[in-house]
Amino acid sequence: MDKGSDALGRTLNAARAQLTAGLSPVALALAWSDWAIHLAAQPVRSAQAWTVHPLLLAMDMASHGPQPLPVHTASTLGPRERDRRLAGPQWDEWPFNLYRQAFHVRGRWLHELTRNVPGVDRHHAQIVAFAAQQLQDMFSPANWPATNPLVLQRTAATCGLNLLQGACNWAEDLRRALLHQPPKGAEAFVPGHDVAVTSGKVVFRNDLIELIQYAPTTPTVHAEPVLVMSAWIMKYYILDLSPRNSLIRYLVDSGFTVFAISWKNPSDKDCDLGVNDYLALGLMASLDAINATVPGQRVHALGYCLGGTLMAIGAAAMARDQDDRLATLTLLAAQTDFTEPGELSLFIDESQLAFLEDLMARQGYLDAGQMAGAFQLLRPIDLIWSPMVQKYVLGERTPMTDLMAWNADGTRMPQRMHAEYLRNLFLDNALARGRYTVNGDPVSLGDIDVPIFAVGTRTDHVAPWRSVYKLNLLCDTDISFVLTDGGHNGGILSQPGNASRHYQILHRATNDAYVPPNTYTARAEQVDGSWWPALQSWLAAHSGSRREPPHMGARQLGLAPVCDAPGTYVMAR
Template sequence: MIGSTSAIDRVFHYALAKQTGGVSPAALMLCYMDWALHLSMAPGTRLQLGWKFFTDAVALQRYTLATMTSGDLSAGDCPPPAKADRRFAHEDWQRFPFNVMQQSFLVWENLWDAATTNVHGVSKEHEQAVNFLARQMLDMVAPSNFIATNPELLDKTTREGGFNLMRGAMNLLEDKQRNAAGLPPAGVEEFKVGKTLAVTPGKVVARTRLMELIQYSPTTGKVHPNPVLIVPAWIMKYYILDLSAKNSLIKYMVDQGFTVFAISWKNPDESYADTGMDDYRRLGIMEALKAISQIVPNRKVHALGYCLGGTLLSIAAAAMARDGDDRLKSMTLLAAQTDFSQPGELELFVNESQLAFLEDMMEERGYLSSAQMAGAFQLLRSNDLIWSHMIHDYMLGERTSMMDLMAWNADPTRMPARMHSEYLRDIFMGNQLAEGRFHVDGRSIALRDITAPIFVVGTETDHVAPWRSVYQINVLSDTDVTFVLTSGGHNAGIVSEPGRKHRHYRIATSRHDTPYVGPETWHRTNPPKDGSWWPEWAKWLRAGSNEAVQPPKLGAPNVGYPALCDAPGTYVFE
């Protein structure tokens, strides 16, 4: 009887998830009730909010009267838009009455920000969630989203006699049809994997049920002796590091004289439902290292992990260090967290209520779909990824130009149910890796056992792996750590090739025998440098290398690793 009732609950949750985008209503209600009850029992806070509302309303009235009579846009004490808020960047927002509309919205935004923060007694997680939800609701009704209150939209609609709206309606219809048919966004057809993307020459030299290992063809007469292994996250296709020739990190490293191997993960279906974190470690990283040890024998490996691949690499490296396996010469982590005590805004989507909801959803399919994951990431940057897209494509009637990074982003992957549940429960929520409670082969591991030097890259505007959270590796490790903070976000900050304009980074090395420096002090004492961080990484890898050697052959058929097919392999097309 119990099993049948649980099945009813799962079916109900799955049906409900289709309507809510995978968000648990129970989790939202708990957050709201915590905030609302504590605010109702805080008369002093309510009085303070009432006074803020009154003073802001007076300032807005003063500003409105001044701009109506004299055109003085500096009157009053109204808040300016946030520096990163591009909604009101157009010069016409400074004209009356649009300037007043903008300021009215910003006043409400500031008031709700004050109302949903620093309410005594509300848990930090619930406070962040309520504040986030308030911002989402305000973003929906921002004056920039409507024709009558957006001067740029109004001007274009008037000049074109509404034809921009007709084009926008056609764009919307096309996008809906593509989405219903399971097709990628418009413009993606210009980018083809193996033709315009992921074109660095190489061979697949090993394959398991979870990954293909690609070895890239050398482009230099001699190479550095220690090979590089790239471990991407299986939440994304690997070729984010091998986009176009101009911005491929893999091609850049090959041209710098490194022997590069990269893992291309399998895109799992329902048959992979019981595949766990340790399967990815064993059949991914450890099998790749086994193959590399045969193809390039007696050479230690520089291992790089990106995002979730970096977390997995940290787990593998700690287990190897515990067991006396010294095949790693160094470890590089790109936008990868090892301590999840400060996980950033993604924490809003991960709690016990939400996780139970997700697990019931995954029980029905055996995996978490890309659409369900994409929804959470879009909400984190709703202004950039939802509302600005709506305005540009559907109201201005212009198509956003497709780029290689956008085409990659439209090539999604899935997450096996067991793996995703283990990751969220043990790593993200439980923080077992940072606390030395995560087990590999039945025994706990600790990151401080890793003795190989570590190179870590965080990105300034990362919503997925906030750089201060990435920086925590300095607390957990007992080896030399070179930390880089680069401009950009989780993806664009990593795909930051030399020569790209408006790029900068900070870099410093913390020795294992020197006192710890906190992230704020580190940021203050290390000034930015113009350019890309890629040359710094190549220089760091070369510093630990011996003299150059002849390039190894692609694969090693005599020991069981023949060249199976050309790069980018077969798994990337799934």
């Protein structure tokens, strides 16, 4: 095929991707056809699915009357099938209890219809079941004004003013979306003024990062500094939000010299930046600058999310090259084995990747908004339908928070970097299989010999904790694994003082026997409160004697402070 035809195909796919939020219609069609053909090839199963089973469910519904589902039935439904919005007392009244019961019955029917069809590819079966669940969530009676008692009550009480206010909210959000402006209320959380306010200086800058060194708040500090690396798909200040929930400030106040990488928000000119570039210009350049600022000391490396994955790759490469500049490795909600990455794997297959690669080839990057759509589909009730009903039907806006404003302040991902990440890590799982190469040579996580502190969060839909836990299968070094309450962001932002927080921790010494996840949850110590003090104690135990804080930047080597934190890269949109 000639290059012109290939370019035309890429252009058409990129145009389609703009209409489908980056989801490949071919991937969906392949999954649906696989399921439909195999279901049709099972005449008995097909008949039961389309006729007998719905009839039996309808009879079950009729036999119980307009009442909530029996306890034994409701207990078998998943959290999203139950839709906790339907649990209020208003839903116990007729006809809303009938709507709720019909919703549950339809959910059970869809579940039976899409599961365990013989011959269907596992990945295709998961996509079909996921799509069916999306439809189920969409048609929840809580989403529609005529079937939601709370909406009807509010409309009656306000004489319809809630609907007018909802229309105004919708118009305002549409205007902001068309103008590429942040959501309403986000202007109250400006980096450097309202968030990311921990005092510090940018002490190094290159074409990809700004390295921030934070000012000490204690008369002496631990000898070994801490390097914090967040994911390149997010602004770094997730770990330095408000002073009350800043992990960076907590470590500074605990007597650590903390450095943080602030990634550049790439443009189409950065489309050829790949993983090796992020390692060289990010991790290795930062270590060089830190070694110049704090000479003779090894570094505590801390990575969050994809930043943790990149940090693990870098640590393995350094171990291979006998580079001993790391003292410890801390991984927060970071996957290194992608065999069970959760529902995100639904969006990763050859068809989907080819579709995304065509989109990125046209743009030079993947926009944060295009990535956000996939994350929203993982929790549609919480991230799509509930906010829509709240804002556009009830006419109420949820007050903006620092975490919500940060979440709306996303970054783009260079074409090459994102394609390498998705294909090599997610699709091929090359890192766990020992086939991932850095600068042409493979790296092995088994080579890492520094102590590791790893954190997983119980309800993480981005990096499920059992997937994060697989690090124990790949490394024989000293590992302390923490399992904490909360999700991907909320579980990490677990500042001390919250009485509702709990976590488990288990230490596995070098070369100790592997502990399976179920055994871990039964054996690990239960602790009330935040896990942050456990990290602080662990880092202190692996640090040398305290000394006077280092200077801000290595002036003698030309690394004088460039500007005040949070720097300039974090401000780019």
